[in-house]
Amino acid sequence: MARRRKPCRDWSTGLPPELLGLVLHHLPCLIDRVYFACVCRAWRSAAKDEAPPRQLPWLVMPSPGKTSFFAQQTGCTHHLRLPEGIRGARLCGSHDGGWVAAAGEAWGGYAAVNIISGVQVPLPNRISFFHPFTVRGNGCRCKHPMLLRTVTFSAAPTSANCIAAAHIASVCNIAFCRPGMDEHWLTLSQELRAIEDIIYCRSLPQQGFYALRDTEDLVVYAAANAVAISNKSTPLVMSFVHHRFEKRVDYSLNRPGSSVSRYLVESRGKLLMVLREYSMRAMKRCTRVFRIFEMAEALPHGQAKASWVELHELQGRALFLGRGSSRAVEVSQFSGLQEGVIYYLDDACFDISLVVGSGGKFSSSDMGLYSMAMNKRLTRGEAGRFPRRFASECSPPLWLPI
Amino acid sequence: MEVDKGKGEAEETRKVAEADRDTVTLKSSDGKLFEVSKEAAARLSTVLAGMIAGGSIDDNGTDLKQIGSEALENVVDYCNKHANSIPSAALISSSISFNTAPFKEPEEWERKFVDRLSHDALFDLVEAANFLGMERLLDVTCHKISEMMKGKSPDQIREVFNIKNDYTKEELEEIRQELAWAFYDD
Structure with a gap:
């Protein structure tokens, strides 16, 4: 350990x-x-020339009081000051560059907010749908x-x-808006x-929102009028394509007391489906196994x-798993990452x-690290300082890509 | 004449001995002498490697006027410890491409080596490593310095390194506004 003598050298300049x-x-x-640059002028000017480092997604743990985030790269937890409008809100989505989707109330107060810049963009609170049966006998659009x-x-x-896709609970379960x-x-x-999960895929041949059903089939949604969507007076029109999948041999495998949840992840130009098997123990979820599948296109013949x-195996990758916001990262590009590990939340x-x-x-207790190589959950000792549980009055934790 | 001849012979013998020796002698700014493994010095320091190859090593102590005795002792200590530890190929290659390849974590002995240093000794060692072109040592020492900052607020960092805050109140307020997310107030 360093001696506790006050340093005499000029560490500043x-x-x-x-x-x-x-x-x-x-x-x-x-x-x-950021803190380094705030220490003194000399350090700030040294920091100016350095490109900001690529970040692994932060694990944001929202709370009406003090929100914090856990940084996997350093194993440190920091306070995070949320923009005023979303303190105490439920966070229910995220996007590159520090964006989150927030729900200020149970049935509304929806907005997209940038945690770094504080910029807020409102999201609608209601859906519009065509109701075929009305009192007058002809259908109409309802809110x-x-x-x-x-x-x-x-x-x-x-x-x-930008188009937002929402997984919702209402008269239907998926909706879109600009x-x-x-x-x-x-x-x-x-x-x-x-619907199990919805992600937006950029690197696949067919760009769009991929929605995974519990049947393990996919529906891909894209704007039908892609050129005109930036024009407010042109209504948004979405088209969709169904992708039916051959049933996996053990698809219907539903062992007693075991449930399955599914996630989508885009990685290396391919689509992955992550299967999570869990059981309930004393009203709490307990994840047992993860399995990973890659989408293979229809065979030509x-x-x-x-x-x-x-x-x-994950072949040099690690996965950050979260509803609608999962991502795969290349382990070689980051420090502090374990290869073949899935970082998962209680969702x-x-x-x-x-x-x-x-x-x-x-209340989250089924969160942690799962090693694909060892086919098991990592113990407290193996998982470093990754939070094992989290409780909040307002929101579950969420991955925030910076 | 005799004397001169003898001197010449002595010079010859000394040069031969110098070439055969497996250590080199380094002299700190305050005149202290240190012996270091020639192989390790050449492998770990681009500057010393150049001096050894160019024959500019002085048997009576190669002058390193920029480096104090405490820092030079640490440099020599590091080289000798390195010579005794098994050099892995990965370690050498990581020290060459340290700017692009991900940093290879310090080995246990390297960690212990920098952990026992005072802040000032660490400062002097970083400077010495920089002067001598010792990339791995530079990496290990800079890593140690960064470890002393991780997870700390600007105030705490200033405290650790005894740095005076030279920002005005207005400037600090401006920074806090611009980077509001990073500053938590009750």
């Missing part, structure tokens, strides 16, 4: 900027860089309240071509099959269906009673 730059290289977390489960954005919510532009969420025909091919199922009930407490 005594070190040449290139050495301060080297020290900065060893500070992978953005907040440490209806909706409950936001998860929001996914196709681009930064401030960009003119943030800051549309007054209502657009729904398509009543989509009643259970006449086979019409795509299929899910199981991967037994295997959506508890609607927590959101609509008053005084509910969001």
